[in-house]
Each structure stands twice: as C-alpha cells, then as structure tokens.
Amino acid sequence: MRCPSCDTENIEGQDRCANCGSDLRSIDVPLPHDEISTLLLERHITEIATPNPITATPDESVAAALEKMRRHNIRALVIVDGAAIVGIITERDIVLKLPPDESGEQIPIRELMTPDPVVANAGDPIGKAMERLVIDRVHHLPVVEDGKLVGIVSMRDLLHALAPVLVGSRKP
Amino acid sequence: MSHGGADESASGGDAGGDVRTAFQHTPLSALVRYPLVSVAPSTPLREAVEVFRRENVGTLVIVEDGKLVGIVTERDLVEKAYRSTTPGDAPVSAVMKADPSRLTPQDTVTDVLRLLDDEGHRHVPITDDEGRPLGVLSVRDVLEFVAEALPEAVLNQPPEPTQPLPTPEGA
Numbered sequence: 317m318r319c320p321s322c323d324t325e326n327i328e329g330q331d332r333c334a335n336c337g338s339d340l341r342s343i344d345v346p347l348p349h350d351e352i353s354t355l356l357l358e359r360h361i362t363e364i365a366t367p368n369p370i371t372a373t374p375d376e377s378v379a380a381a382l383e384k385m386r387r388h389n390i391r392a393l394v395i396v397d398g399a400a401i402v403g404i405i406t407e408r409d410i411v412l413k414l415p416p417d418e419s420g421e422q423i424p425i426r427e428l429m430t431p432d433p434v435v436a437n438a439g440d441p442i443g444k445a446m447e448r449l450v451i452d453r454v455h456h457l458p459v460v461e462d463g464k465l466v467g468i469v470s471m472r473d474l475l476h477a478l479a480p481v482l483v484g485s486r487k488p
Numbered sequence: 489m490s491h492g493g494a495d496e497s498a499s500g501g502d503a504g505g506d507v508r509t510a511f512q513h514t515p516l517s518a519l520v521r522y523p524l525v526s527v528a529p530s531t532p533l534r535e536a537v538e539v540f541r542r543e544n545v546g547t548l549v550i551v552e553d554g555k556l557v558g559i560v561t562e563r564d565l566v567e568k569a570y571r572s573t574t575p576g577d578a579p580v581s582a583v584m585k586a587d588p589s590r591l592t593p594q595d596t597v598t599d600v601l602r603l604l605d606d607e608g609h610r611h612v613p614i615t616d617d618e619g620r621p622l623g624v625l626s627v628r629d630v631l632e633f634v635a636e637a638l639p640e641a642v643l644n645q646p647p648e649p650t651q652p653l654p655t656p657e658g659a
Binding site for chain 1: 514518534540546566575576598608610628632
C-alpha cells in the first residue's frame with residue numbers, strides 16, 4: 317500500500333503513513349461487493365467485446381494493414397489463416413518496427429505481427445479479460461468460441477465498462 | 489458508518505466505505521511514474537520515433553520552455569507519419585496533438601477514469617499548476633492500479649458472497 321503523499325510503501329491496513337503520517341484509511345477499504353463483482357464475475361466478455369472483428373492475412377502488406385486500421389478507425393487487426401488465428405498486428409507493432417519513411421508496401425504483415433496472441437474465451441467473465449489485459453500486458457484480446465474468432469476486446473472496452481461502476485456517474 | 493477522517497466525513501460510505509470512495513480520495517501522485525519522456529517541438533519526426541522506440545513509451549510529451557505544448561501518440565504517428573505528406577525530417581510538432589487535456593497530481597483516480605473514458609484517449613499528461621509536465625498516465629497504469637485495489641476473488645475466483653473479503657494483494 318503506497319502513500320499517496322510521499323510514495324512510501326506501507327504495510328497493508330496501516331491507518332497512517334509510517335514516513336509522513338498521512339491518513340491512509342481512504343485507500344485501504346473493501347470494495348462494494350455488489351456492482352463490481354457482478355460486472356467482473358457474472359457478465360461475459362462478449363457483452364463488452366466488438367463482434368466480428370476486422371481481420372487480415374499474414375501475406376497482406378503492412379500498408380494494407382494501415383489502410384484497414386484507418387478506414388475502420390481501429391488499432392489492431394487479428395491475423396487469420398483460414399479459420400486459425402495466427403497473430404495480431406497493432407499500431408504499436410507498426411510504430412515500433414516500421415521506419416517512418418516506409419510505406420510498408422513491400423513488407424508482409426507476418427514480419428511485424430505478434431504471432432500466437434493471447435486470446436480470451438467467449439464464455440469467460442469480464443474479470444478474466446481484465447486479468448489477461450493487465451497481466452499479459454496486451455491492449456487487445458481476440459475472443460474465441462469453439463476455436464473460432466467471434467470478437468475482440470480492448471483495454472478501452474474494459475475501461476468503458478468499468479468506469480461507470482468505479483466513478484458512479486452512470487449505470488453500468 | 490463514517491470514515492472518521494478529519495474532514496472527510498461527507499464521503500464516508502457504508503461499513504468501511506468502498507473502492508469508489510477510495511478512488512475519489514486517491515490523488516494521481518500515487519500513480520504517476522517519473523520521469524517522463526519528452527522532446528522539443530522542433531525535433532525531427534524520425535528522431536522522435538527513435539525516442540519512442542528506445543524508451544518504449546506509448547506517448548511522447550512535447551515540451552517548450554518547460555511547458556507542455558502537445559503529445560504524440562501511436563495513433564498520431566500511424567495517422568500522419570506513415571503518409572508521404574509528412575517526411576521524417578519534418579518537426580514532430582507537425583503531427584502532435586496540441587494543447588491536450590491534462591490533470592494535476594492533486595486530481596484523483598476518479599477524475600482520470602472519467603477523463604480517459606469520456607475523451608477516449610489512451611494517455612493523459614500530468615502537469616503542475618504552471619503547466620510543467622510531471623508524467624503521463626495511461627489507461628494501462630490506471631487499470632493496473634484498479635486491479636490491485638480489487639480483492640483477488642473478484643478477478644479469478646467464483647463469487648462467494650457469504651465469504652468475508654480477502655485482503656487485497658500488496659504492491
């Protein structure tokens with residue numbers, strides 16, 4: 317438990333910061349068991365996922381991937397080979413790996429994509445998606461059902477579902 | 489039941505309060521990581537992209553005379569830099585988002601959740617009252633903080649409402 321004033325690490329449950337004496341009681345409190353646990357444990361990933369995500373094949377060019385991202389205003393493309401999910405390519409992959417003067421016309425997606433991406437199951441609760449997004453440090457999770465791609469869930473989708481519950485300004 | 493805090497009785501939730509109340513009182517100074525990665529507006533785009541890669545950041549803060557003047561995100565680079573219209577020797581200011589929304593270290597977790605969700609951005613620069621940049625918060629930083637504040641049971645166990653809540657994991 318980190319003190320918000322001086323950043324000192326304190327033992328869980330302390331009332332006051334050992335270093336600066338700040339009141340820590342407001343950051344060490346249980347959550348409302350109702351709304352948040354309902355959202356994370358009982359509602360399914362498919363409720364917050366975008367269905368039928370835009371895909372590309374590994375042999376398409378990076379320029380084509382950029383064009384698809386712009387046209388659909390999205391930040392990631394699931395890369396498929398037939399019915400199989402073989403990778404994911406994101407804005408980040410492109411920014412980190414494609415020189416700014418390159419158009420990407422001559423570079424196949426397979427060279428820049430992340431192969432074998434972490435996926436989520438359609439039947440999993442939203443908490444599972446949060447776990448994957450946070451622990452695996454990815455921004456997008458393809459959602460599969462019976463091995464088939466049925467959706468994609470992003471960090472943003474998760475934030476959008478959580479924010480109303482955590483902020484309390486509107487109904488989830 | 490009140491929190492018993494000196495001046496926070498108005499916010500006291502039920503039986504010990506809740507995570508929502510906690511977030512209203514957690515300043516962003518508890519989350520911001522220092523230092524931040526910044527470049528000047530005149531920095532050539534090619535060089536800015538190099539900094540982006542080397543520092544492995546999700547956004548670059550553009551600083552002039554010590555003040556925040558813009559940010560450059562992956563989105564900005566993908567939208568503008570990979571078009572022949574913006575050559576690598578153009579200044580980074582040509583692709584930056586000028587005068588971005590910002591928060592201060594005194595703003596709260598609730599404020600950043602609201603701003604990120606309302607504006608749809610992935611990053612929020614944090615500045616002091618004079619507009620000097622101190623750091624950047626990403627959706628990931630905020631959700632990691634949220635995940636850590638939640639009891640483990642909420643993330644990876646079946647609901648057992650009658651069980652007492654376990655202690656949240658430490659940092």
